[in-house]
Amino acid sequence: MYKLFLRFLFIAGCLFLSCAAFAQDKVEMADSMRSNGKIYVVVAVCLTILIGLFIYVFMLDKKISRFEKNKE
Amino acid sequence: MSSFFVRKSWWKILSFVLLAYTIIGGFLLDVPRLPILNESIRNLYFHVCMWFGMMILFIVSFIYSIKYLRTSNHRNDIFASKFAAVGSLFGILGYATGTIWANYTWITDQNQSLANVLKEPKLIGAAIALLIYGAYFVLRGSFTDIDKRARVSAVYNIFAFAMLFPSIWIIPRLVGSLHPGAPGSESGNPALVFNDIDSRLRIVFYPAIIGWTLLGVWIATIKIRLQLLKDKTLINV
Numbered sequence: 339m340y341k342l343f344l345r346f347l348f349i350a351g352c353l354f355l356s357c358a359a360f361a362q363d364k365v366e367m368a369d370s371m372r373s374n375g376k377i378y379v380v381v382a383v384c385l386t387i388l389i390g391l392f393i394y395v396f397m398l399d400k401k402i403s404r405f406e407k408n409k410e
Numbered sequence: 411m412s413s414f415f416v417r418k419s420w421w422k423i424l425s426f427v428l429l430a431y432t433i434i435g436g437f438l439l440d441v442p443r444l445p446i447l448n449e450s451i452r453n454l455y456f457h458v459c460m461w462f463g464m465m466i467l468f469i470v471s472f473i474y475s476i477k478y479l480r481t482s483n484h485r486n487d488i489f490a491s492k493f494a495a496v497g498s499l500f501g502i503l504g505y506a507t508g509t510i511w512a513n514y515t516w517i518t519d520q521n522q523s524l525a526n527v528l529k530e531p532k533l534i535g536a537a538i539a540l541l542i543y544g545a546y547f548v549l550r551g552s553f554t555d556i557d558k559r560a561r562v563s564a565v566y567n568i569f570a571f572a573m574l575f576p577s578i579w580i581i582p583r584l585v586g587s588l589h590p591g592a593p594g595s596e597s598g599n600p601a602l603v604f605n606d607i608d609s610r611l612r613i614v615f616y617p618a619i620i621g622w623t624l625l626g627v628w629i630a631t632i633k634i635r636l637q638l639l640k641d642k643t644l645i646n647v
Contacts, residue, residue, distance in 0.1 A: 366448055367448055377437055377438065385430060388426070388430060396422070402636060
């Protein structure tokens with residue numbers, strides 16, 4: 339009886355997993371953007387903004403360091 | 411804060427490297443295919459990191475407020491206020507990005523009514539927490555006496571930090587919320603159970619938290635140094 343129950347559990351588990359896998363395939367993602375490579379444009383734009391921001395903050399940092407030196 | 415931590419820039423470069431990785435890995439690496447969220451799960455690396463960064467900055471601010479009350483050193487008061495300021499900025503950014511995300515997932519895809527979204531306890535809690543921190547700055551601005559300002563606002567900052575926990579961590583988990591971590595939700599409780607976040611998300615998510623937080627710390631140190639310079643010129647004049 340116990341074995342039968344385990345077997346049932348196993349089959350139910352397999353069914354559940356396959357259903358889950360099936361459901362996962364149906365979820366819509368931006369796959370076309372990835373296949374035609376346009377996602378790299380987005381990455382390039384975001385990286386440019388990030389680099390620009392960091393250069394700006396870095397220069398601000400340097401400027402304040404200079405002021406601090408003058409004070410001392 | 412030692413001068414090593416302020417002037418040596420290894421952690422500033424680390425922040426840049428981690429954020430560059432966040433953008434490259436965050437857009438290009440594989441993510442789990444989730445219904446409703448779809449590709450927008452990548453907001454985890456940006457929207458959620460704002461709140462984590464805010465939390466860490468508020469913790470630092472809280473520690474400096476306690477340090478001020480123990481030592482009455484004016485520097486600690488400046489540290490506490492500037493970390494709270496950048497923490498609030500992160501909180502506002504988290505709120506703003508959250509409204510965009512909610513619009514396209516909860517309202518458009520899940521057909522939640524606007525009334526339902528506005529009842530979301532985490533939105534209300536976060537708004538309360540941010541308003542409490544807003545009042546911290548109003549309070550600071552209302553004093554002319556420097557010592558009184560520092561002491562009263564340090565005490566208030568401790569209260570504000572204590573209010574943060576029920577309003578954004580505890581109450582949304584008690585009353586049910588559209589955010590992950592609500593009782594009975596399928597998403598589990600990712601803030602407390604690490605395995606409730608998919609490992610594919612974690613390899614970008616954790617570096618992203620560190621990167622954004624370091625950027626926040628950097629901005630805070632710049633504000634602190636500017637304030638210290640201002641105070642010095644005031645004394646010299």
